[in-house]
Amino acid sequence: MEPDHDVLVIGTGTSGYTLALACRKAGRTVAVADNRPFGGTCAMRGCQPKKYLVVAAEVVQLAHQMSEIGIQPGAKIDWPALMRSKTAFTSAVPASTEADFRDAGIEMFRGTARFASPDEVRIDEDMTVRAKHIVIATGARPAPLGFPGEELVAISDDFLDLTSLPRRIVFIGGGYISLEFAHVARAAGAEVTVLHRGERILKNSEAEIVDQLTDSARAFGIQIVTNFQACGVERRDGAFVVSGYTGCGTEFEGDLVVHGAGRVANLDELGLDAAGVGHSARGVTVNEFLQSVTNPRVYAIGDASATPLQLATTADMDASTAAENILYGNRQRADYENVPRIVFTLPPLSGVGMTEAQAKKSDARFHINRGTMTGWASSRRIGQKHAFYKVLIEDGTGHILGAHLFGHNAGEVINIFAMAMKFGISNLDLKKVLWAYPTHVSDLKYMIE
Ligand SMILES: Cc1cc2nc3c(=O)[nH]c(=O)nc-3n(C[C@H](O)[C@H](O)[C@H](O)COP(=O)(O)OP(=O)(O)OC[C@H]3O[C@@H](n4cnc5c(N)ncnc54)[C@H](O)[C@@H]3O)c2cc1C
Numbered sequence: 001m002e003p004d005h006d007v008l009v010i011g012t013g014t015s016g017y018t019l020a021l022a023c024r025k026a027g028r029t030v031a032v033a034d035n036r037p038f039g040g041t042c043a044m045r046g047c048q049p050k051k052y053l054v055v056a057a058e059v060v061q062l063a064h065q066m067s068e069i070g071i072q073p074g075a076k077i078d079w080p081a082l083m084r085s086k087t088a089f090t091s092a093v094p095a096s097t098e099a100d101f102r103d104a105g106i107e108m109f110r111g112t113a114r115f116a117s118p119d120e121v122r123i124d125e126d127m128t129v130r131a132k133h134i135v136i137a138t139g140a141r142p143a144p145l146g147f148p149g150e151e152l153v154a155i156s157d158d159f160l161d162l163t164s165l166p167r168r169i170v171f172i173g174g175g176y177i178s179l180e181f182a183h184v185a186r187a188a189g190a191e192v193t194v195l196h197r198g199e200r201i202l203k204n205s206e207a208e209i210v211d212q213l214t215d216s217a218r219a220f221g222i223q224i225v226t227n228f229q230a231c232g233v234e235r236r237d238g239a240f241v242v243s244g245y246t247g248c249g250t251e252f253e254g255d256l257v258v259h260g261a262g263r264v265a266n267l268d269e270l271g272l273d274a275a276g277v278g279h280s281a282r283g284v285t286v287n288e289f290l291q292s293v294t295n296p297r298v299y300a301i302g303d304a305s306a307t308p309l310q311l312a313t314t315a316d317m318d319a320s321t322a323a324e325n326i327l328y329g330n331r332q333r334a335d336y337e338n339v340p341r342i343v344f345t346l347p348p349l350s351g352v353g354m355t356e357a358q359a360k361k362s363d364a365r366f367h368i369n370r371g372t373m374t375g376w377a378s379s380r381r382i383g384q385k386h387a388f389y390k391v392l393i394e395d396g397t398g399h400i401l402g403a404h405l406f407g408h409n410a411g412e413v414i415n416i417f418a419m420a421m422k423f424g425i426s427n428l429d430l431k432k433v434l435w436a437y438p439t440h441v442s443d444l445k446y447m448i449e
Helices: 014-025 040-045 047-065 079-090 093-104 176-187 207-219 312-328 356-361 410-422 427-432 441-447
Strands: 005-010 030-034 107-110 113-117 120-123 127-136 140-142 168-172 191-195 222-225 229-236 239-245 251-254 256-259 263-265 298-300 341-343 349-353 366-372 388-394 400-406
Touching: 005 014, 014 030, 014 040, 014 093, 014 312, 030 127, 040 047, 040 079, 040 093, 047 079, 047 176, 093 107, 127 312, 168 176, 168 239, 168 251, 176 191, 176 207, 176 222, 176 341, 191 251, 207 222, 207 349, 207 356, 207 388, 207 400, 239 256, 298 312, 341 410, 349 410, 356 388, 356 400, 400 410, 410 427, 410 441, 427 441
Parallel strands: 005 030, 005 127, 030 107, 127 298, 168 191, 168 256, 191 222
Antiparallel strands: 113 120, 120 127, 140 263, 229 239, 239 251, 341 349, 349 400, 366 388, 388 400
């Protein structure tokens, strides 16, 4: 049977949206399917709404931090008003996403897509779509917690939709989502606890920088509990109680418990076996061209594929890469080296490239520049009490092997390091640039001596 479309994309988030439009622009017939309002996680339930909350929290925290140097104390978050402003943004996303598809001539299906055969997908069981290429762009969902009472635990979608802020919030898991939300909630006045099962939160980030964040978060009033394995949640006297073990057997009580213990590829509803699409717990198994290794008609991109990172930036890169490969034959490879990552805490933590531990395991010969930035003018003028940098520089070439920052504007400055790493710009060449002064970026020259 003839296919109905050249390309069917399942999922209309960052990756599905970009790929669908790229293929359509190149003249292919394209259809998209989604079982939630069109637009995906980043725009509606992730990066963008979160940033609305983070910037408000930053203002409050900065005002508090500067109360000894000229700012009157008392800035407060009006949670319902902040939520209204966030929702004004997110609620417009589905209509604008659909308009983009409609204008491009992309057919839209609303419903759950499930493979019926290697090249056929059923939408909500009442319609079948055949396509030459089928792209899985179904994103990720919170990992199952697997303990009693897991249904009582709110997920990030719920947190981003809270109409009022509970007095006490407990986060399970010490990853970036928990840490970011914890800072927002604390800035908005909640009592906040983060329960983490390992020795150190943010296990993939540079340890020394994470220690700085941990100290700073505690000074900000966030209770961080490590080596705590949550093993159940129950309702007691109107509150939620998280119990756990690893020595302590302690209980933590809150008015809301939030899941921040990782996300897994969203594949369960896809019926991948019917299409012979191999997958693991990490996502659809793909080759370097983002093509399924077991069904060449199928590509998988973004959080749904078993690639190293679950970020909007890499989802977008995956989409452009797979689109090229579908259109012109497999020739583009996604590049997950040196992707900058930010944890939007107060202040933010950022990193790109190797950590010290990773560099020590590699063959690289390098030296480390590290230090606190609290004495620098850029910190003193905003009353910043916690700020640290650590840069790994290759001996001989001066290439940056890794950069890790904690401090105001760390989320912007890291992009300069990422650019230097991408294009092989040495520390000496970076120093030659006349960075506009005085800015946080111009501080870079002190970090790369
Ligand atoms: C709270 C939070 C904060 C984040 N912050 C950041 C950040 O600051 N920076 C950053 O880079 N990344 C961030 N991320 C990660 C980022 O949002 C994701 O990496 C990115 O959105 C993934 O895009 P995607 O296209 O793979 O999937 P998604 O955007 O998740 O889209 C998947 C779509 O597929 C649909 N779908 C799933 N299954 C089916 C099916 N069977 N049939 C039909 N439709 C289906 C879903 O409804 C969804 O619309 C954050 C994520 C969260 C949760």
